[in-house]
Amino acid sequence: xxxxxxxxxxxxxxxxxxxxxxxxxxxxxxxxxxxxxxxxxxxxxxxxxxxxxxxxxxxxxxxxxxxxxxxxxxxxxxxxxxxxxxxxxxxxxxxxxxxxxxxxxxxxxxxxxxxxxxxxxxxxxxxxxxxxxxxxxxxxxxxxxxxxxxxxxxxxxxxxxxxxxxxxxxxxxxxxxxxxxxxxxxxxxxxxxxxxxxxxxxxxxxxxxxxxxx
Ligand SMILES: [Zn+2]
Numbered sequence: 515x516x517x518x519x520x521x522x523x524x525x526x527x528x529x530x531x532x533x534x535x536x537x538x539x540x541x542x543x544x545x546x547x548x549x550x551x552x553x554x555x556x557x558x559x560x561x562x563x564x565x566x567x568x569x570x571x572x573x574x575x576x577x578x579x580x581x582x583x584x585x586x587x588x589x590x591x592x593x594x595x596x597x598x599x600x601x602x603x604x605x606x607x608x609x610x611x612x613x614x615x616x617x618x619x620x621x622x623x624x625x626x627x628x629x630x631x632x633x634x635x636x637x638x639x640x641x642x643x644x645x646x647x648x649x650x651x652x653x654x655x656x657x658x659x660x661x662x663x664x665x666x667x668x669x670x671x672x673x674x675x676x677x678x679x680x681x682x683x684x685x686x687x688x689x690x691x692x693x694x695x696x697x698x699x700x701x702x703x704x705x706x707x708x709x710x711x712x713x714x715x716x717x718x719x720x721x722x723x724x725x726x727x728x
Contacts, residue, residue: 542573546580554582555614556621557602568613570652579613589617592624593703593710600625604636612646619650627655628701629673660706668727670709672702676725687716696728 543565546555553560559582566586571577581589588595600621607618619640625633642650662670665679675698682691697711697720709722 542575542578543580545575546578549575549611550580553580554585555579555609555611556581556585556606556617557599558605559584566617568616568649568653570649571613577613579611579617589621595624595628597625597628597630600633603633607636607640612643612649615640615642615646616650616653619647620653623654627672629699655704662702662706662709662722664725664727665723666726670700670702670722670725670727672700674700675728676700676709676711676720677728678720678724679726680724682720682724684713684716684718687714687718689714689716691718691720697725700725 546565547563549555550563552563554563556579562583563580564583564586565578566581566589567573567578584599588599603618603622603625606614607622609615609618619637619642622633622637622640626637664670664676670676675696678691678693678695678697681693684691691713695713697713700709700711700720703710703719707722708719709725710717710719712718713720
């Protein structure tokens, strides 16, 4: 399928290559519009479409996808992920296009870390060509990343329930989350010292050391 795997992991494009990328981008965009039949290759939306390089990528058609604004924004910032939007992956993960498969794989993985069990079921069904799987895994969070600990140094995982060990003033939401409050179905964040959970109907970030695994 002509997929090239590059060792670079960071997703940062060296400055000297930027101009070159934008030069080829026009033709890539045309080819992507054709390949996708003018639809977001993840959610099938038809508006505000633009190419997205699936890093590590040389910006070519084989390493790019066409996405809508919603998908693009939530790929860039997992904290604002609307988990229901990503049910679209149950269709798009069956795409014949390797870069679409790669992005679907990475997004399913992100959903699993948010405690979405359906995403695990979908990922279990997805078979990727070994080279494609290797590419997909390059975009995942570092497996050597520090674990998230509670107050007793117990490791916290997505989906766990915790209780607060002290009163916490929730900035911006104007309430205090009381000591002893149960927070169900937490999510992990990119920062090992922070978790996310719902308190008083608000989605808040909590310092993991102020929590005790329930
Ligand atoms: Zn989309």
